[in-house]
Amino acid sequence: MDLLDVMLKRRSVRKYTEDEIPKEKMNKILQAGLLAPTSRNRKPCSFLVVDSKDALEKLSESKESSSKFLKNANKAIVVVANTLISDTWIEDSSIALAFMHLMAAEQDIGSCWVQIHLRKSKSGQSSEDYVREVLGIDDYFRIVGILALGVPFREVKGYEIEDVDKERVHYYCKE
Numbered sequence: 001m002d003l004l005d006v007m008l009k010r011r012s013v014r015k016y017t018e019d020e021i022p023k024e025k026m027n028k029i030l031q032a033g034l035l036a037p038t039s040r041n042r043k044p045c046s047f048l049v050v051d052s053k054d055a056l057e058k059l060s061e062s063k064e065s066s067s068k069f070l071k072n073a074n075k076a077i078v079v080v081a082n083t084l085i086s087d088t089w090i091e092d093s094s095i096a097l098a099f100m101h102l103m104a105a106e107q108d109i110g111s112c113w114v115q116i117h118l119r120k121s122k123s124g125q126s127s128e129d130y131v132r133e134v135l136g137i138d139d140y141f142r143i144v145g146i147l148a149l150g151v152p153f154r155e156v157k158g159y160e161i162e163d164v165d166k167e168r169v170h171y172y173c174k175e
């Protein structure tokens with residue numbers, strides 16, 4: 001599939017069936033994360049695949065709102081960045097999340113980014129501390145986001161290139 005077609009098709013999908021994500025599709029999504037470029041090629045990110053119902057339910061409480069759908073996800077990939085390896089963990093984690101989100105779309109798997117960094121849980125605890133506690137992750141690992149994944153409950157309409165706001169592109173010319 002042409003990359004632009006995948007980009008047009010890509011949407012944030014938050015409602016999933018109870019079906020299992022096929023193993024080959026999951027592998028491709030993880031490969032996309034592993035292939036994401038990183039500053040100085042330091043590769044600070046690890047990918048923690050969560051499929052325990054209990055853990056997914058706990059993770060769905062990691063924010064005051066907009067993380068609830070994790071409860072019904074088939075799997076979640078928590079991107080865990082080692083800050084002792086790189087200072088560009090935000091950028092590296094974000095690129096990996098975006099690569100996996102795109103690959104999921106290409107594989108007809110629904111996915112949605114759940115922002116963890118800079119967010120708070122219901123109790124006022126930082127979402128990062130909450131997730132670290134649920135999954136038993138050390139403090140020097142930072143968590144920018146989680147990718148929720150599942151077989152889409154229904155088709156979410158993609159974008160049309162004609163509808164994209166091209167006014168946001170500017171050209172700086174010498175003359």
Ligand SMILES: Cc1cc2nc3c(=O)[nH]c(=O)nc-3n(C[C@H](O)[C@H](O)[C@H](O)COP(=O)(O)O)c2cc1C
Pocket residue numbers: 010011012013014066067112113114115116
């Ligand atoms: C950095 C980032 C953080 C996001 N965090 C959340 C989130 O916590 N919960 C959520 O439901 N969607 C989240 N999203 C998805 C956006 O809401 C979504 O991309 C946006 O509304 C556009 O919709 P689309 O992805 O279907 O094009 C996030 C997306 C990005 C890029």
